[in-house]
Amino acid sequence: MGMCESLMVSDELKDQIKVNRDIEKTLEKKKTTMLEQSVLLIGPGESGKSTVMKQIRAMSGTYTKSELQERKILILRNLFEFSEMLLDYSREHYFEITEEEIKKYIVMCEELKLSVIQDGQMKPELADTLKTFWNHKAIQEAYGNRNKFHLTDSAGYFFENIDRIKMPGFEPNNQDIVHIRVPTSGVVTADVILKNIKLCVADCGGQRSERKKWYHYFDDSHAVLFVAAISEFDQRLVEDPDVNRMKEAITLFWSVFNGKFFQKSAVILFLNKIDIFREKVKTVQIKDFFPKFEGPNTVEEGSKFFRRQFREGIHASFRKRMYCHETCAISDQVQIIINTVIDTVVQENLKDTGMI
Numbered sequence: 001m002g003m004c005e006s007l008m009v010s011d012e013l014k015d016q017i018k019v020n021r022d023i024e025k026t027l028e029k030k031k032t033t034m035l036e037q038s039v040l041l042i043g044p045g046e047s048g049k050s051t052v053m054k055q056i057r058a059m060s061g062t063y064t065k066s067e068l069q070e071r072k073i074l075i076l077r078n079l080f081e082f083s084e085m086l087l088d089y090s091r092e093h094y095f096e097i098t099e100e101e102i103k104k105y106i107v108m109c110e111e112l113k114l115s116v117i118q119d120g121q122m123k124p125e126l127a128d129t130l131k132t133f134w135n136h137k138a139i140q141e142a143y144g145n146r147n148k149f150h151l152t153d154s155a156g157y158f159f160e161n162i163d164r165i166k167m168p169g170f171e172p173n174n175q176d177i178v179h180i181r182v183p184t185s186g187v188v189t190a191d192v193i194l195k196n197i198k199l200c201v202a203d204c205g206g207q208r209s210e211r212k213k214w215y216h217y218f219d220d221s222h223a224v225l226f227v228a229a230i231s232e233f234d235q236r237l238v239e240d241p242d243v244n245r246m247k248e249a250i251t252l253f254w255s256v257f258n259g260k261f262f263q264k265s266a267v268i269l270f271l272n273k274i275d276i277f278r279e280k281v282k283t284v285q286i287k288d289f290f291p292k293f294e295g296p297n298t299v300e301e302g303s304k305f306f307r308r309q310f311r312e313g314i315h316a317s318f319r320k321r322m323y324c325h326e327t328c329a330i331s332d333q334v335q336i337i338i339n340t341v342i343d344t345v346v347q348e349n350l351k352d353t354g355m356i
Protein backbone atom coordinates (compact mmCIF):
# COMPACT_ATOMS: atom_id res chain seq x y z
CA MET A 1 0.00 0.00 0.00
CA GLY A 2 3.04 2.29 -0.28
CA MET A 3 1.61 4.79 -2.75
CA CYS A 4 -1.77 4.61 -1.13
CA GLU A 5 -0.29 5.78 2.14
CA SER A 6 2.00 8.41 0.67
CA LEU A 7 -0.89 9.96 -1.21
CA MET A 8 -2.93 10.06 1.96
CA VAL A 9 -0.59 12.42 3.77
CA SER A 10 -0.58 15.14 1.14
CA ASP A 11 -0.02 18.81 2.03
CA GLU A 12 -3.72 19.37 1.58
CA LEU A 13 -4.41 16.69 4.15
CA LYS A 14 -1.89 18.15 6.58
CA ASP A 15 -3.57 21.58 6.35
CA GLN A 16 -6.88 19.92 6.86
CA ILE A 17 -5.67 18.09 9.97
CA LYS A 18 -4.59 21.46 11.45
CA VAL A 19 -7.98 23.03 10.74
CA ASN A 20 -9.61 20.00 12.29
CA ARG A 21 -7.69 20.40 15.53
CA ASP A 22 -9.02 23.97 15.77
CA ILE A 23 -12.56 22.74 15.26
CA GLU A 24 -12.17 20.10 17.93
CA LYS A 25 -11.03 22.83 20.34
CA THR A 26 -14.03 25.01 19.40
CA LEU A 27 -16.44 22.14 19.99
CA GLU A 28 -14.78 21.31 23.29
CA LYS A 29 -15.22 24.92 24.44
CA LYS A 30 -18.87 25.03 23.47
CA LYS A 31 -19.68 21.75 25.27
CA THR A 32 -22.79 21.47 23.15
CA THR A 33 -25.10 18.48 23.25
CA MET A 34 -24.06 15.78 20.84
CA LEU A 35 -23.87 17.14 17.32
CA GLU A 36 -25.76 15.16 14.66
CA GLN A 37 -24.51 15.02 11.09
CA SER A 38 -26.09 13.16 8.21
CA VAL A 39 -23.86 11.70 5.52
CA LEU A 40 -25.09 10.33 2.20
CA LEU A 41 -22.88 7.73 0.51
CA ILE A 42 -23.48 7.63 -3.24
CA GLY A 43 -21.62 6.71 -6.43
CA PRO A 44 -21.78 4.03 -9.12
CA GLY A 45 -22.07 0.30 -8.35
CA GLU A 46 -19.04 -1.49 -6.92
CA SER A 47 -17.07 1.69 -6.32
CA GLY A 48 -16.59 0.94 -2.60
CA LYS A 49 -19.39 2.78 -0.74
CA SER A 50 -20.30 -0.12 1.53
CA THR A 51 -16.61 -0.73 2.18
CA VAL A 52 -16.27 2.86 3.40
CA MET A 53 -19.35 2.28 5.54
CA LYS A 54 -17.71 -0.84 7.02
CA GLN A 55 -14.60 1.17 7.89
CA ILE A 56 -16.76 3.80 9.62
CA ARG A 57 -18.41 0.98 11.53
CA ALA A 58 -15.00 -0.51 12.45
CA MET A 59 -13.92 2.86 13.83
CA SER A 60 -16.93 3.02 16.13
CA GLY A 61 -16.82 -0.39 17.79
CA THR A 62 -16.57 -4.13 17.54
CA TYR A 63 -18.87 -6.75 16.05
CA THR A 64 -20.97 -9.13 18.16
CA LYS A 65 -20.45 -12.89 17.91
CA SER A 66 -23.60 -13.33 15.83
CA GLU A 67 -22.62 -10.50 13.45
CA LEU A 68 -19.24 -12.21 12.95
CA GLN A 69 -20.99 -15.53 12.27
CA GLU A 70 -23.16 -13.78 9.63
CA ARG A 71 -20.04 -12.41 7.97
CA LYS A 72 -18.35 -15.82 8.04
CA ILE A 73 -21.31 -17.21 6.10
CA LEU A 74 -21.07 -14.32 3.62
CA ILE A 75 -17.42 -15.23 3.00
CA LEU A 76 -18.43 -18.79 2.11
CA ARG A 77 -21.20 -17.41 -0.09
CA ASN A 78 -18.66 -15.19 -1.87
CA LEU A 79 -16.34 -18.19 -2.37
CA PHE A 80 -19.25 -20.11 -3.87
CA GLU A 81 -20.24 -17.23 -6.20
CA PHE A 82 -16.65 -16.53 -7.31
CA SER A 83 -15.95 -20.25 -7.91
CA GLU A 84 -19.03 -20.58 -10.12
CA MET A 85 -18.12 -17.47 -12.12
CA LEU A 86 -14.52 -18.62 -12.64
CA LEU A 87 -15.57 -22.11 -13.66
CA ASP A 88 -18.24 -20.83 -16.09
CA TYR A 89 -15.79 -18.42 -17.72
CA SER A 90 -13.13 -21.16 -18.13
CA ARG A 91 -15.68 -23.47 -19.75
CA GLU A 92 -17.13 -20.83 -22.05
CA HIS A 93 -13.64 -19.94 -23.29
CA TYR A 94 -12.45 -23.53 -23.65
CA PHE A 95 -9.51 -23.09 -21.31
CA GLU A 96 -7.63 -26.33 -20.66
CA ILE A 97 -9.73 -28.23 -18.14
CA THR A 98 -10.91 -31.86 -18.40
CA GLU A 99 -14.56 -32.99 -18.20
CA GLU A 100 -13.65 -34.98 -15.09
CA GLU A 101 -12.23 -31.89 -13.39
CA ILE A 102 -15.27 -29.86 -14.36
CA LYS A 103 -17.55 -32.46 -12.74
CA LYS A 104 -15.41 -32.43 -9.57
CA TYR A 105 -15.59 -28.64 -9.35
CA ILE A 106 -19.35 -28.56 -9.95
CA VAL A 107 -19.72 -30.87 -6.93
CA MET A 108 -17.34 -28.58 -5.01
CA CYS A 109 -19.63 -25.60 -5.75
CA GLU A 110 -22.67 -27.59 -4.59
CA GLU A 111 -20.93 -28.48 -1.34
CA LEU A 112 -19.92 -24.87 -0.77
CA LYS A 113 -23.52 -23.81 -1.29
CA LEU A 114 -24.64 -26.42 1.24
CA SER A 115 -22.16 -25.22 3.86
CA VAL A 116 -23.59 -21.71 3.43
CA ILE A 117 -27.13 -22.98 4.04
CA GLN A 118 -26.18 -25.36 6.83
CA ASP A 119 -23.64 -24.49 9.51
CA GLY A 120 -21.24 -22.09 7.77
CA GLN A 121 -18.36 -24.51 8.37
CA MET A 122 -16.08 -25.63 5.55
CA LYS A 123 -15.05 -29.31 5.68
CA PRO A 124 -11.25 -29.94 5.40
CA GLU A 125 -11.62 -31.97 2.14
CA LEU A 126 -13.68 -29.16 0.62
CA ALA A 127 -10.98 -26.66 1.55
CA ASP A 128 -8.38 -28.85 -0.18
CA THR A 129 -10.44 -29.08 -3.38
CA LEU A 130 -10.93 -25.31 -3.34
CA LYS A 131 -7.19 -24.80 -3.15
CA THR A 132 -6.56 -27.20 -6.08
CA PHE A 133 -9.30 -25.40 -8.01
CA TRP A 134 -7.77 -21.97 -7.35
CA ASN A 135 -4.31 -23.14 -8.46
CA HIS A 136 -5.63 -24.76 -11.65
CA LYS A 137 -4.13 -23.16 -14.77
CA ALA A 138 -7.53 -22.64 -16.44
CA ILE A 139 -8.96 -20.95 -13.34
CA GLN A 140 -5.93 -18.69 -13.03
CA GLU A 141 -6.34 -17.80 -16.70
CA ALA A 142 -9.98 -16.90 -16.08
CA TYR A 143 -8.94 -14.85 -13.03
CA GLY A 144 -6.43 -13.00 -15.23
CA ASN A 145 -9.39 -11.95 -17.40
CA ARG A 146 -11.53 -10.88 -14.43
CA ASN A 147 -12.13 -7.37 -15.75
CA LYS A 148 -13.96 -8.89 -18.71
CA PHE A 149 -16.63 -10.73 -16.73
CA HIS A 150 -17.03 -8.43 -13.73
CA LEU A 151 -15.50 -10.68 -11.12
CA THR A 152 -15.20 -8.62 -7.94
CA ASP A 153 -11.79 -7.15 -7.14
CA SER A 154 -11.56 -8.99 -3.84
CA ALA A 155 -12.17 -12.52 -5.20
CA GLY A 156 -8.50 -13.54 -5.01
CA TYR A 157 -8.26 -12.50 -1.35
CA PHE A 158 -10.60 -15.23 -0.07
CA PHE A 159 -8.99 -18.00 -2.14
CA GLU A 160 -5.60 -16.94 -0.79
CA ASN A 161 -6.92 -17.17 2.78
CA ILE A 162 -8.62 -20.59 2.66
CA ASP A 163 -6.24 -22.12 5.20
CA ARG A 164 -7.41 -19.60 7.80
CA ILE A 165 -11.09 -19.59 6.76
CA LYS A 166 -11.37 -23.41 7.03
CA MET A 167 -10.36 -23.46 10.73
CA PRO A 168 -13.26 -24.42 13.05
CA GLY A 169 -12.89 -21.36 15.30
CA PHE A 170 -12.41 -18.91 12.40
CA GLU A 171 -13.72 -15.42 13.14
CA PRO A 172 -13.47 -12.80 10.37
CA ASN A 173 -11.20 -9.84 11.11
CA ASN A 174 -11.67 -6.32 9.69
CA GLN A 175 -9.60 -7.14 6.59
CA ASP A 176 -11.86 -10.12 5.85
CA ILE A 177 -14.98 -8.03 6.40
CA VAL A 178 -13.96 -5.23 4.04
CA HIS A 179 -13.29 -7.77 1.29
CA ILE A 180 -16.81 -9.27 1.42
CA ARG A 181 -18.88 -8.30 -1.62
CA VAL A 182 -22.63 -7.93 -1.24
CA PRO A 183 -24.23 -5.45 -3.68
CA THR A 184 -26.41 -2.99 -1.78
CA SER A 185 -30.08 -3.05 -2.59
CA GLY A 186 -32.01 0.09 -1.64
CA VAL A 187 -30.52 2.31 1.06
CA VAL A 188 -28.95 0.97 4.26
CA THR A 189 -28.83 3.44 7.14
CA ALA A 190 -26.82 3.32 10.35
CA ASP A 191 -26.20 5.69 13.25
CA VAL A 192 -22.61 5.69 14.47
CA ILE A 193 -21.00 7.74 17.21
CA LEU A 194 -17.51 8.95 16.37
CA LYS A 195 -15.52 11.76 18.02
CA ASN A 196 -18.60 12.58 20.10
CA ILE A 197 -20.61 13.25 16.95
CA LYS A 198 -23.64 11.21 15.93
CA LEU A 199 -23.25 10.33 12.28
CA CYS A 200 -26.37 9.19 10.47
CA VAL A 201 -24.96 7.46 7.42
CA ALA A 202 -27.07 6.34 4.44
CA ASP A 203 -25.30 3.87 2.15
CA CYS A 204 -27.06 3.72 -1.23
CA GLY A 205 -27.01 0.95 -3.82
CA GLY A 206 -25.10 2.32 -6.81
CA GLN A 207 -26.23 0.31 -9.81
CA ARG A 208 -28.44 2.17 -12.28
CA SER A 209 -31.64 0.43 -11.16
CA GLU A 210 -30.95 1.52 -7.55
CA ARG A 211 -30.38 5.22 -8.18
CA LYS A 212 -33.97 6.41 -8.25
CA LYS A 213 -34.14 5.53 -4.53
CA TRP A 214 -31.44 8.12 -3.79
CA TYR A 215 -33.74 11.06 -4.38
CA HIS A 216 -35.64 10.50 -1.13
CA TYR A 217 -32.42 11.38 0.67
CA PHE A 218 -31.46 14.40 -1.42
CA ASP A 219 -31.14 17.81 0.20
CA ASP A 220 -31.34 16.69 3.83
CA SER A 221 -27.71 15.69 4.16
CA HIS A 222 -24.94 17.67 5.81
CA ALA A 223 -22.48 15.91 3.53
CA VAL A 224 -22.47 13.88 0.38
CA LEU A 225 -19.67 11.39 0.08
CA PHE A 226 -19.39 10.36 -3.56
CA VAL A 227 -17.24 7.28 -4.11
CA ALA A 228 -15.83 6.59 -7.59
CA ALA A 229 -13.35 3.81 -8.42
CA ILE A 230 -10.44 5.49 -10.20
CA SER A 231 -9.14 2.04 -11.24
CA GLU A 232 -12.14 1.53 -13.50
CA PHE A 233 -11.06 3.90 -16.26
CA ASP A 234 -10.62 0.94 -18.65
CA GLN A 235 -13.69 -1.05 -17.58
CA ARG A 236 -17.27 -1.28 -18.75
CA LEU A 237 -20.52 -1.13 -16.81
CA VAL A 238 -22.20 -4.35 -15.74
CA GLU A 239 -25.56 -2.71 -16.55
CA ASP A 240 -24.51 -1.53 -20.03
CA PRO A 241 -21.36 -2.97 -21.61
CA ASP A 242 -21.20 -0.05 -24.07
CA VAL A 243 -20.49 2.47 -21.30
CA ASN A 244 -17.09 3.13 -19.73
CA ARG A 245 -17.36 2.94 -15.91
CA MET A 246 -15.30 6.05 -15.22
CA LYS A 247 -17.25 8.15 -17.71
CA GLU A 248 -20.45 6.97 -16.04
CA ALA A 249 -19.06 8.01 -12.63
CA ILE A 250 -18.11 11.48 -13.90
CA THR A 251 -21.46 12.14 -15.61
CA LEU A 252 -23.31 10.90 -12.57
CA PHE A 253 -21.30 13.27 -10.34
CA TRP A 254 -22.09 16.20 -12.64
CA SER A 255 -25.79 15.36 -12.66
CA VAL A 256 -26.00 15.18 -8.84
CA PHE A 257 -24.18 18.47 -8.26
CA ASN A 258 -26.00 20.53 -10.85
CA GLY A 259 -27.23 23.25 -8.52
CA LYS A 260 -30.68 21.92 -7.65
CA PHE A 261 -29.82 19.84 -4.59
CA PHE A 262 -27.35 19.91 -1.70
CA GLN A 263 -27.08 23.70 -1.58
CA LYS A 264 -25.53 23.57 1.89
CA SER A 265 -23.86 20.17 1.95
CA ALA A 266 -20.14 19.48 1.94
CA VAL A 267 -19.15 17.59 -1.19
CA ILE A 268 -16.54 14.90 -0.64
CA LEU A 269 -15.16 12.88 -3.53
CA PHE A 270 -13.25 9.66 -2.90
CA LEU A 271 -11.20 8.49 -5.87
CA ASN A 272 -11.15 4.97 -4.51
CA LYS A 273 -9.27 1.76 -5.39
CA ILE A 274 -6.07 3.71 -5.78
CA ASP A 275 -4.17 0.46 -5.04
CA ILE A 276 -5.57 -1.18 -8.18
CA PHE A 277 -5.06 2.04 -10.15
CA ARG A 278 -1.38 2.06 -9.11
CA GLU A 279 -0.88 -1.42 -10.54
CA LYS A 280 -2.96 -0.72 -13.64
CA VAL A 281 -1.14 2.40 -14.85
CA LYS A 282 2.00 0.28 -15.20
CA THR A 283 0.44 -1.50 -18.18
CA VAL A 284 -2.73 0.31 -19.29
CA GLN A 285 -2.60 3.74 -20.93
CA ILE A 286 -5.15 6.28 -19.63
CA LYS A 287 -4.97 8.05 -22.98
CA ASP A 288 -6.44 5.00 -24.74
CA PHE A 289 -9.68 5.57 -22.84
CA PHE A 290 -9.48 9.33 -22.18
CA PRO A 291 -7.84 10.90 -25.27
CA LYS A 292 -7.73 14.29 -23.50
CA PHE A 293 -5.18 12.92 -21.00
CA GLU A 294 -1.72 14.09 -21.99
CA GLY A 295 0.52 13.66 -18.97
CA PRO A 296 2.87 10.78 -18.20
CA ASN A 297 0.94 7.61 -17.31
CA THR A 298 1.52 7.84 -13.54
CA VAL A 299 -0.68 7.67 -10.44
CA GLU A 300 -0.05 11.34 -9.65
CA GLU A 301 -0.84 12.68 -13.14
CA GLY A 302 -3.78 10.31 -13.55
CA SER A 303 -5.32 11.37 -10.21
CA LYS A 304 -4.84 15.06 -11.02
CA PHE A 305 -6.50 14.58 -14.39
CA PHE A 306 -9.50 12.74 -12.97
CA ARG A 307 -9.91 15.25 -10.12
CA ARG A 308 -10.14 17.98 -12.78
CA GLN A 309 -12.64 15.95 -14.80
CA PHE A 310 -14.98 15.61 -11.83
CA ARG A 311 -14.63 19.27 -10.84
CA GLU A 312 -15.08 20.88 -14.21
CA GLY A 313 -18.69 19.82 -14.86
CA ILE A 314 -20.28 20.73 -11.54
CA HIS A 315 -22.12 23.92 -10.68
CA ALA A 316 -19.63 26.62 -9.60
CA SER A 317 -21.22 26.99 -6.16
CA PHE A 318 -20.09 23.45 -5.27
CA ARG A 319 -16.44 23.82 -6.21
CA LYS A 320 -15.48 25.71 -3.07
CA ARG A 321 -17.20 23.09 -0.93
CA MET A 322 -15.65 20.15 -2.75
CA TYR A 323 -12.93 18.06 -1.08
CA CYS A 324 -11.21 15.22 -2.88
CA HIS A 325 -9.15 12.31 -1.53
CA GLU A 326 -7.45 9.36 -3.19
CA THR A 327 -8.38 6.32 -1.13
CA CYS A 328 -7.94 2.62 -0.70
CA ALA A 329 -11.06 1.64 1.24
CA ILE A 330 -9.87 -1.89 2.04
CA SER A 331 -6.81 -0.49 3.83
CA ASP A 332 -7.39 0.43 7.49
CA GLN A 333 -5.34 3.56 6.72
CA VAL A 334 -8.48 5.01 5.13
CA GLN A 335 -9.78 5.56 8.67
CA ILE A 336 -7.37 8.54 8.94
CA ILE A 337 -9.04 10.10 5.90
CA ILE A 338 -12.52 9.35 7.25
CA ASN A 339 -11.58 11.19 10.47
CA THR A 340 -10.51 14.18 8.41
CA VAL A 341 -13.72 14.05 6.40
CA ILE A 342 -15.85 14.10 9.55
CA ASP A 343 -14.02 17.22 10.72
CA THR A 344 -14.47 18.84 7.32
CA VAL A 345 -18.20 18.17 7.44
CA VAL A 346 -18.51 19.65 10.92
CA GLN A 347 -16.44 22.65 9.88
CA GLU A 348 -18.65 23.34 6.83
CA ASN A 349 -21.82 23.10 8.90
CA LEU A 350 -20.55 25.22 11.75
CA LYS A 351 -19.69 27.87 9.15
CA ASP A 352 -23.29 27.75 7.97
CA THR A 353 -24.68 28.18 11.45
CA GLY A 354 -22.25 31.02 12.13
CA MET A 355 -20.59 29.15 15.03
CA ILE A 356 -17.14 29.61 13.51
Ligand SMILES: Nc1nc2c(ncn2[C@@H]2O[C@H](COP(=O)(O)OP(=O)(O)OP(=O)(O)O)[C@@H](O)[C@H]2O)c(=O)[nH]1
Pocket residue numbers: 043044045046047048049050051052152153154178179180181182183184185204205206207227272273274275276327328329330331
Ligand atom coordinates in the same frame (compact mmCIF):
# COMPACT_ATOMS: atom_id res chain seq x y z
N1 LIG B 1 -8.60 -3.47 -4.05
C1 LIG B 1 -9.59 -2.71 -3.59
N2 LIG B 1 -10.83 -3.24 -3.47
C2 LIG B 1 -11.80 -2.45 -2.98
C3 LIG B 1 -11.59 -1.10 -2.58
N3 LIG B 1 -12.76 -0.58 -2.15
C4 LIG B 1 -13.67 -1.58 -2.25
N4 LIG B 1 -13.10 -2.71 -2.75
C5 LIG B 1 -13.77 -3.99 -3.06
O1 LIG B 1 -14.67 -3.72 -4.14
C6 LIG B 1 -15.86 -4.48 -4.00
C7 LIG B 1 -17.07 -3.57 -4.10
O2 LIG B 1 -17.14 -2.75 -2.96
P1 LIG B 1 -18.54 -2.31 -2.30
O3 LIG B 1 -18.19 -1.47 -1.13
O4 LIG B 1 -19.42 -3.47 -2.09
O5 LIG B 1 -19.13 -1.39 -3.47
P2 LIG B 1 -20.45 -0.49 -3.45
O6 LIG B 1 -20.07 0.83 -3.99
O7 LIG B 1 -21.08 -0.52 -2.11
O8 LIG B 1 -21.35 -1.27 -4.53
P3 LIG B 1 -22.98 -1.27 -4.66
O9 LIG B 1 -23.54 -1.60 -3.33
O10 LIG B 1 -23.26 -2.31 -5.70
O11 LIG B 1 -23.37 0.10 -5.13
C8 LIG B 1 -15.74 -5.22 -2.66
O12 LIG B 1 -15.39 -6.55 -2.91
C9 LIG B 1 -14.63 -4.50 -1.92
O13 LIG B 1 -13.89 -5.36 -1.09
C10 LIG B 1 -10.26 -0.56 -2.73
O14 LIG B 1 -9.97 0.61 -2.45
N5 LIG B 1 -9.32 -1.41 -3.24
Ligand SMILES: [Mg+2]
Pocket residue numbers: 049050051182183184203204205206
Ligand atom coordinates in the same frame (compact mmCIF):
# COMPACT_ATOMS: atom_id res chain seq x y z
MG1 LIG C 1 -22.88 -1.20 -1.47
